[in-house]
């Protein structure tokens with residue numbers, strides 16, 4: 001399986017008969033291939049590490065494929081830290097991205113000796129009281145309306161709730177040196193799902209420049225820069241992909257130009273990719289249970305926006321194919337919808353597809369990141385499980401489907417399961 005590749009109908013039927021539809025299907029070889037390509041692209045930097053953003057695909061069986069390749073994890077909540085801990089990760093294998101963080105989360109992050117990425121200067125005192133200031137700390141930079149590059153639109157960082165101003169970063173470094181911090185990291189995350197090869201190099205030169213400025217002002221050594229997430233995938237078959245090899249080469253050129261001949265060399269480069277690592281590996285497989293023709297032609301699935309909210313939430317495009325019909329002409333136009341009492345519960349609107357029958361299996365592509373993880377339970381709908389397809393052709397249910405018992409677990413009321 002690869003991007004937009006529809007698995008054989010026989011395989012889909014076999015898994016569907018075994019575990020029931022809908023289900024997420026992840027291809028281990030695609031995840032492993034992304035992890036390998038990323039580490040190759042940055043192999044020029046001996047300290048390079050990817051910290052997979054757990055929120056994208058919070059399943060330890062999936063994350064394990066990447067940690068076997070040396071990746072760490074990027075966590076931002078208590079349960080994400082618990083997941084990392086259960087996987088045996090600690091210390092420099094965990095990045096903890098703070099942002100309006102509760103005290104208990106800082107304390108757990110400190111217990112695991114995670115590298116904390118501090119979102120605000122006011123959190124210095126908060127962290128002192130909740131776990132204490134570590135020797136190594138990362139600071140999150142928000143460049144505001146600073147022109148990053150003349151030809152590159154980076155969204156509007158000044159409207160983002162994340163990170164600190166340049167003046168605050170300098171102030172933080174000075175205070176933290178006094179509090180015993182010995183190693184600093186710098187982090188910035190300015191745009192999401194960006195397939196432009198320029199994005200990482202722009203962030204890198206921004207952070208390299210800031211690191212040099214900090215060194216000149218305070219003598220502090222920035223040990224690593226964290227380019228964070230944001231590299232996108234081609235959801236639409238006609239979109240082009242980010243060329244990860246070229247991204248690595250371009251960051252290297254900036255490193256050699258700005259850092260190599262300074263006392264800051266050797267500096268480590270980190271990434272925290274979520275989407276780029278797992279999006280293309282996953283698909284949501286759902287069965288057609290109804291067809292309805294009124295003012296439009298509807299295909300009714302047994303999956304809902306509770307399983308995959310991106311189209312409903314962001315009008316996001318997810319490519320759709322029909323198992324066993326991938327080569328047929330797309331000569332019908334359908335809305336592909338779920339059963340929620342919400343008119344935005346649509347996986348596709350006016351989509352050209354082959355003729356679809358009740359009983360067909362619909363494959364919704366590029367659903368490996370930020371999809372199952374964003375699921376919810378509106379209308380009492382139960383979220384579907386996850387299946388891992390392995391390189392030897394076998395598969396394993398790595399998360400079961402939810403049951404009414406899960407849905408009612410937080411209620412204590414007679415007569416409920």
Ligand SMILES: *Cc1c(COP(=O)(O)O)cnc(C)c1O
Pocket residue numbers: 053055056074097189192193228229230231272273274275276369
């Ligand atoms: C969400 C997030 C990521 C991953 O983002 P992608 O767009 O999935 O690459 C990385 N770092 C932080 C701090 C995040 O919040």
